[in-house]
Amino acid sequence: MSPDHSRSFVTAASDMTTPPDEHFDVIVVGAGPAGSAAALVAARAGLKVLLVERGEYPGAKNVSGACFYGSAVLNELIPNWWEKAPVERYVCRRDLVLMSETTAVSMDFRSAAAGYVEPPYNAFTILRPKFDRWFAAQAEAAGAFLLTSTVVDDVIKERGRVVGIKVRREHGEVRGDVVIACDGVNSWLAKKAGLQRDLHDHEVSLGVKEVLGLDEAVIRERFHLTGNEGVAYEYVGAVTQDVRGGAFLYTNKSSLSVGIIGQVSSLVEAKKRPYDILEHFKSHPAVAPLVRGGKLREYSAHLIPEAGWKMMPQLVAPGMLIAGDAAGFCLATGLYIEGINYAMQSGIAAAKAAIHACACRDFGKHTLARYTELLWPHNVFTDFRAFKHAPGFVNGNRLQNLYPDLVAHGTEMLFQVNGQAKQKILPLSFKVMRQYKVKSRHVLSDLYKVARAYLW
Amino acid sequence: MHIAVCLTYVPDPDTIEVDPLTGEIDSGRTLHILNPADAVALEMGLRLRATGDTLSALTVGPIEAETVLREALAVGADRVLRLWDEGRSGTKPAVTSILIAAALRTEGLPDLVLCGGRSLERGSGKIPALLGEYLNWPVVTEITELSVDAARVHFHRRLDRGARSEGEVTMPAVLGLAAGGVRLRYASLPGLMQAKRAAIPARDLPDLGLSPLDLAFPSSTVHAAMPPRPRPRTIFIPDSSLSPEERIAQIMSAGIAQKASEIIEGSPEDMADAIIAFLRARGFLDETV
Numbered sequence: 001m002s003p004d005h006s007r008s009f010v011t012a013a014s015d016m017t018t019p020p021d022e023h024f025d026v027i028v029v030g031a032g033p034a035g036s037a038a039a040l041v042a043a044r045a046g047l048k049v050l051l052v053e054r055g056e057y058p059g060a061k062n063v064s065g066a067c068f069y070g071s072a073v074l075n076e077l078i079p080n081w082w083e084k085a086p087v088e089r090y091v092c093r094r095d096l097v098l099m100s101e102t103t104a105v106s107m108d109f110r111s112a113a114a115g116y117v118e119p120p121y122n123a124f125t126i127l128r129p130k131f132d133r134w135f136a137a138q139a140e141a142a143g144a145f146l147l148t149s150t151v152v153d154d155v156i157k158e159r160g161r162v163v164g165i166k167v168r169r170e171h172g173e174v175r176g177d178v179v180i181a182c183d184g185v186n187s188w189l190a191k192k193a194g195l196q197r198d199l200h201d202h203e204v205s206l207g208v209k210e211v212l213g214l215d216e217a218v219i220r221e222r223f224h225l226t227g228n229e230g231v232a233y234e235y236v237g238a239v240t241q242d243v244r245g246g247a248f249l250y251t252n253k254s255s256l257s258v259g260i261i262g263q264v265s266s267l268v269e270a271k272k273r274p275y276d277i278l279e280h281f282k283s284h285p286a287v288a289p290l291v292r293g294g295k296l297r298e299y300s301a302h303l304i305p306e307a308g309w310k311m312m313p314q315l316v317a318p319g320m321l322i323a324g325d326a327a328g329f330c331l332a333t334g335l336y337i338e339g340i341n342y343a344m345q346s347g348i349a350a351a352k353a354a355i356h357a358c359a360c361r362d363f364g365k366h367t368l369a370r371y372t373e374l375l376w377p378h379n380v381f382t383d384f385r386a387f388k389h390a391p392g393f394v395n396g397n398r399l400q401n402l403y404p405d406l407v408a409h410g411t412e413m414l415f416q417v418n419g420q421a422k423q424k425i426l427p428l429s430f431k432v433m434r435q436y437k438v439k440s441r442h443v444l445s446d447l448y449k450v451a452r453a454y455l456w
Numbered sequence: 457m458h459i460a461v462c463l464t465y466v467p468d469p470d471t472i473e474v475d476p477l478t479g480e481i482d483s484g485r486t487l488h489i490l491n492p493a494d495a496v497a498l499e500m501g502l503r504l505r506a507t508g509d510t511l512s513a514l515t516v517g518p519i520e521a522e523t524v525l526r527e528a529l530a531v532g533a534d535r536v537l538r539l540w541d542e543g544r545s546g547t548k549p550a551v552t553s554i555l556i557a558a559a560l561r562t563e564g565l566p567d568l569v570l571c572g573g574r575s576l577e578r579g580s581g582k583i584p585a586l587l588g589e590y591l592n593w594p595v596v597t598e599i600t601e602l603s604v605d606a607a608r609v610h611f612h613r614r615l616d617r618g619a620r621s622e623g624e625v626t627m628p629a630v631l632g633l634a635a636g637g638v639r640l641r642y643a644s645l646p647g648l649m650q651a652k653r654a655a656i657p658a659r660d661l662p663d664l665g666l667s668p669l670d671l672a673f674p675s676s677t678v679h680a681a682m683p684p685r686p687r688p689r690t691i692f693i694p695d696s697s698l699s700p701e702e703r704i705a706q707i708m709s710a711g712i713a714q715k716a717s718e719i720i721e722g723s724p725e726d727m728a729d730a731i732i733a734f735l736r737a738r739g740f741l742d743e744t745v
Binding site: 022056057086129130145147150167169170171172173174213254297 | 484643
């Protein structure tokens with residue numbers, strides 16, 4: 001009826017008729033820190049990169065504390081990244097706190113050393129929905145093709161080699177030379193490709209986190225911070241009740257990230273609900289004054305791979321690499337709770353291996369094994385091997401619950417003046433140990449384990 | 457047949473975060489989506505389209521609004537067009553509908569224009585009516601179902617209090633779709649990838665044969681903005697001069713009095729004055745008006 005359709009709405013409609021036979025050099029699944037880093041590096045090398053994300057935008061589904069210890073890693077990719085990225089505060093204070101129900105004993109670290117307060121800084125607190133979106137946009141700007149709201153269901157295998165992915169859409173097959181799986185702790189792809197077994201419930205922890213809005217000035221005053229300084233608190237002890245795990249509190253620009261981490265198997269054993277533990281934690285006398293007046297802005301939960309060295313899947317298959325949380329690259333040793341930096345480093349290493357494979361047009365296991373070789377100089381493997389004994393031991397009941405309680409109680413007795421004769425520290429310690437029915441045999445063996453885990 | 461669908465780019469209510477401290481929306485975290493009612497209109501358009509038919513999608517908005525057109529391309533729209541007057545920060549329904557009407561005239565009039573009934577953002581629901589006015593076409597709003605038979609559109613409308621009505625209208629016509637009940641189809645992977653790469657054509661005022669004067673409406677001025685607050689309610693207080701028994705009876709009745717309605721008569725001026733006095737007495741009008 002309208003006479004003149006032909007000249008109207010000049011569009012790319014003609015493009016739509018071209019066959020969708022697309023081939024990518026690299027397909028990255030998951031636009032978190034590992035995926036975006038891999039896509040960024042590969043795209044910069046001139047490869048044709050597809051980055052697939054299941055959320056409506058990168059970061060929509062991502063949860064983390066989030067304290068990002070690895071500014072220097074990112075600085076190599078994007079110089080002065082903190083000036084462009086949505087960061088919250090740089091961390092120059094850390095507090096390790098041992099807790100009993102009533103008492104907290106902490107080691108407070110604060111530094112104005114250049115490594116902490118000057119570029120490239122040591123660590124930043126970030127909010128992942130903002131940060132991941134920014135980071136994926138960098139990969140997109142470098143030329144990677146970002147596809148959101150798209151779930152990857154399976155890998156396409158041909159003659160034993162991964163040659164692409166199947167997404168949950170019509171005609172959802174995309175082919176690529178190398179598939180890099182960065183799809184998180186419960187990596188569907190790693191399982192589909194037969195590289196990872198089902199995880200045990202003692203290998204993963206559940207993190208539950210709240211973001212509490214608080215005025216910037218109040219945060220500065222309450223945490224003794226000036227300017228954009230930030231603090232990271234990490235807690236162990238009675239705060240998680242019978243559950244093996246810990247808690248954290250990080251300062252953002254105008255909010256706090258507060259959360260607890262509980263080993264899944266012990267949550268099941270103790271029949272405790274993670275959000276109850278979080279509420280319990282927030283009402284602890286040492287924590288309540290810090291979170292007072294905070295208004296709930298966000299609530300999220302996520303699994304954390306915690307077994308480190310011992311739960312790593314096979315990282316390489318013909319045509320496929322695994323990076324980030326999917327590979328179990330999360331270091332939870334008590335001293336460190338890090339993951340974003342390892343995710344990025346493994347993503348970069350995977351991209352380098354893919355670039356190498358694309359250069360020699362060989363995507364077999366042996367060429368791609370360059371990835372695992374690169375993980376050594378990128379200090380991923382070294383760190384995990386060095387602390388390979390830590391996770392099993394950190395997650396022990398005595399260390400998580402008994403000793404913090406013991407130390408807190410001992411300190412209570414040490415400082416209490418009640419007219420009774422003062423005792424020196426050693427007899428006092430034995431007294432407390434007797435009270436808690438701790439066997440010296442156990443203490444000695446735990447001391448040995450601590451030493452093995454952290455000293456040498 | 458040529459079907460045109462009007463799409464709007466609106467903030468996703470799920471991502472709107474109001475800073476509890478300042479009461480302002482954190483715009484850095486707000487994402488935009490295709491207006492749900494428009495998604496219904498698009499899906500209805502796709503279902504109506506037979507072989508040989510054309511489905512075009514239009515939007516009025518800045519470059520970011522291209523995403524809704526890409527979404528339309530991904531699910532199978534044949535043509536897309538973005539309309540914008542650079543330098544404009546937002547539009548009102550009147551401006552939006554003038555731009556759309558002008559674009560439809562210059563690019564080839566369709567047989568049917570489908571719109572979402574109202575947007576998530578303003579929700580005034582004016583666009584279908586204004587478009588009908590500018591195109592001089594019939595308008596049907598709140599449509600829940602529709603089918604086309606030759607040049608006639610058979611439709612079901614949603615009325616107040618759950619009622620429905622049925623009717624027919626002859627093409628060309630503007631149809632406003634009610635949100636809900638219909639889901640936009642899921643794009644195929646190749647469709648999605650090609651839509652993401654497609655170049656989205658845009659038209660500005662000169663392209664549409666409009667001058668800025670055509671869009672110059674007396675602008676409304678915001679004097680003050682405050683959070684909505686319910687009007688104070690008068691609490692019933694029993695008359696102290698009455699006997700306790702009567703007072704208790706009054707309290708037990710919860711102060712419900714029969715609503716008195718009043719019919720105003722007289723000259724139009726007198727009636728207008730009486731209405732204004734009535735509204736003012738009940739606090740609906742500002743004293744300065």
